[in-house]
Amino acid sequence: MKQKLLSVFVLCMLLIGASYAQTKQIRGKVTSATTGEPIAGASVLIQGTNQGTQTDANGDFSITFPSTSTHLEIRYIGYLTQTFAVGSRNFAEIRLSVVENSLEEVVVTGAGLTAQRKAIGNAQTTVKSDDILQAKPMNVVTGLTGKVPGLVVQGVSSGVNPNYRVVLRGMRSLTGNNEALIVVDNVIAPSSILGNLNPDDIVDITVLNGSGAAALYGSAASNGALIITTKKGKSSEGFEINLENSSIFEEVSFLPQVQTLFGSGSAADFPVYVPYENQQYGPAFDGSIVEIGSPLEDGSIQTVPYVYSSGKDDFWELGYNNQTSLSLSSRSEKSSFHLAGQYLQATGTVPFDKYNRATARVSGVNNITDKLTSTYSAYVAQNNYDITSEADLVYEYVLNTPGQIPLTDYEDFINNPFATPDGYFNMYYNNPYFVAANNRNLTKNNYLLGNIELKYNPTNWLDVLGRIGYTSSYQNRKLTSGVYLYSDYSKTLPSSYKDEDLLGSVEDEFSYNTKLVTDFIAHATHTNYEIKFDYTAIGQYIQNQYSMVNAAVEGLAVPDLYNLDNSLNNAEVEGPRYLARTIGLAGKIDLAYKNFLFLSLTGRNDWTSILDPGNRSYFYPSASLSFVPTDAFAALKNVNALDFLKLRTGWSRVGQVNLGNATDFGAYYLEPTFSQGSGYPYDGIGGHSW
Structure with a gap:
């Protein structure tokens, strides 16, 4: 045995x-x-x-x-x-390799979370970098134009460094903020950063049209959100250097159509030629030589052929911008690294306007252990622009130039006696070249975006994440208006503007805006039979701070010396400072049944300092349901005419603190620390308030 x-x-x-x-x-x-x-x-x-x-x-x-x-x-x-x-x-x-155009594709839903595209119950679009960079745009916003349904990109200023408003969900507030939230690498950023990001650094931009983004980013995302993901390193192990240079020329796309048959003259019952008139109701062009303007003090007067000139079109210059980008990327088994920089120079279509921008960014991922990963990113940008502060007036003055005037002959308003404000022919509108050069806006902007993130995976069904993000923008701005004293002779002419001297002014402004965002996110998954559960808990702290000092004075004692002390008048000064804090707690549950029926439930509660102390808490939930019949019914899978069918519905109640202004501070910000009453100081009374 x-x-x-x-x-x-x-x-x-x-x-x-x-x-x-x-x-x-x-x-x-x-x-x-x-x-x-x-x-x-x-x-x-x-x-x-x-x-x-x-x-x-x-x-x-x-x-x-x-x-x-x-x-x-x-x-x-x-x-x-x-x-x-x-x-x-x-x-x-x-x-x-990613399945192209696949609805099985995993996409970003916000806060670093992902989901299957077909499981999403809200409107969402992802724009890849190749689509953004098709025409080598100067900034990210112009690369997005026309690529996302419902995305409205509005230029709120023109010139070499325009500002943009990005609106996703329509104008929901008459006086408040309707702009979409901007998020760069999971860090909430000011909308002005869109004009300063290097387009070559972008991996993709996810546009969250639905209000569900508010559960992840707070009420600031109730107007939708743009989630921008930047490069973190090389796609495979090794080292890579990229150097790119591109040049772009631009011109005014269109101008108002004007008549080209008649010259200077008022709207009288019969056409009479008026040499100094801006209106164009005079006799028809006949090619004769005519006088324009009034005689100068020495008796000389300018003459031109009485034919249509393209002066109004020729006034606008050919804009040019040149951008050079350099990037270094590397990847090893445990980490990835990306360093990028860009320098851009540009001249505008408005005479004398110029702009430059320098950016640098460093980012990477480190696998500290098998369960602990760190991600970091830091971005700095500086732009400088020298543009006219009276672009609207310049445009108006160009339009009020009669058709026979060769407008480009008046660019040299210093040496050409007929181009100076004294000698300019138009008695109602000044020389647009002079207006553009005499009123300047010199601005320097500095931006800093940074974040660090730690992600810990104790098990294959649970991960926890902590993240700190910081953004700041600093602005130095100087507005100047030059001195010009009209001659006694000019003041006797039938003009609407030459009888008042231009006394000059200067305005200095310094402002900074900072935002600190701290996130804690826990995410767990669980599968029970044929149902997959995803649970997400979010804790968030946001602090916004803004400070500004502005001082302005009119009447310069010494021409071309733009200093606040260069005046016999007292400067008007103000210095507001704002501070706001928000604490948010949110939860999200996602259920997937057999990969064809998806339910998502979210809820968030915020406590904000800008509301009344007794009513600072507000809760806002959302729910969405998606059903994919082509995955649910075998009979539909073999229908050649039907590749994919999805039905979705959603409901949300959005909390939004929109108190009648476009800032984040509302009615309960800190009062301005210093302001000055109009007309003061007077007779020893300061007129200041604190």
Whole structure:
């Protein structure tokens, strides 16, 4: 009996040894072929079986591989399934390619969270970098124009450095803020940053049209959000340097159509030529030589052919911008790194306008351990522009130039006696070249965006994330208006503007705006039978701060010396300062049934300092439901005319603190620390308030 037991024991040990001899351990890493980022949660299967594992937060996996098999099969939603021939190798490096135009694709939903495109119950669009960079735009906003349904990009100023308003959900407030929230690498940023981001740094921009974004970013996102993701490193291991240069010419796209048959003259009952008139109701052009304007003090007068001139069109210059970009990217097994810089120079279509911008950005990802990952990003930008502060007047004065006037002859208003404000022919509108040069806006803007993020995956079903983001914008602005004293002779002419001297002015302003955002996010997944549960909890703290000092004085004692002390008048000064804080708690539950029915529930409660102390808390929920019949019913999968069908519905109640202004501070900001009453000081009374 003992002999038999011993034989059985020896046989079992031999079988176990043989079994171990027929398997080996395969380690590997799964990354995106597009971005190089690790893919967490990818399925790694032994081909032809249901045996397998999943990648961890760093995209790593380890699997016991039998000698009877030959290939691994790697799957992930939104990516092409890939097989890997094991052979004698013990390490597998897998790069998955994105399924083009796939509704299985995983997309960003905000705050660093992702979801299947088909599972999303809100309107959402993702614009890839290739689409943004098609025409090498000067800034990100112009690259977005016309690419997103419902996205309205409005230029609120013109020139070499225009400002833009980005509106997604229409004009929902008559006096408040209707702009979409701007988020760069999960950091809330001022909308002005859109004109200063380097387009070459962008990976993609996700546009969240629905109000559901408010659950992730607070009430500031109730108008929708633009989620901008930037590059973090090379897509594969190694080192890469890119250098690009592009030049763009621009011109005024269109001007009002004007009549080209008649010259200077008032709207009388019969056409009479008036040499100094801006209206164009005079006699028809006949090619004769006519006088324009009034005689100068020495008796000379200017003459021109009485024919239509293209002067109004020729006034606008050919704009030019040149941008040079340099980037360095690297990737190793445990980290990635990206360093980029760009310098841009531009001249505008308005004479004398010029602009330059310099940006630098560093970002990267470090896999500190198998369970702990850090992500960081820092971005700095500085722009300087020298533009006219009276662009509207310049445009108006150009339009009020009669057709026979060769307007470009008046550019040299210093040496040409007929181009000076004294000698200019038009008695109602000054020389637009002089107006553009005499009224200047010299502005320097500095931007800083930075964030650091730590993500910990204690298990394959739970991850926690802590993130601190900081943005600041500093602005130095000087507005100047030059002195010009009209001659006594000019003051006797029938003019509406030459009887008053231009006494000059200067205005200095310094302002800064900062935003600190702290996020804590916990995310868990759980599968019960055929239902997948995703739970997300969010805690957020936001602090906004704004400070500004502005001083202005009119009447310069010494021409061309733009200093607040250069006046016999007292400067008007103000210095407001604002501070606001918001604390938010949010929860999100996503349910997926058999990958064709999706339910998403969110709820958020905010406490904000800008409301009355007794009523600072407000709650806003949302819900969305998506159903994909083409995945639910087998009969629909074989219909050639139907590739994909999705039904979705949603409901939300949005909390928004829109108190009648476009700032974040509302009625309960700190009072201005200093202001000066109109008309003061007077008779020893300061007229100041604190």
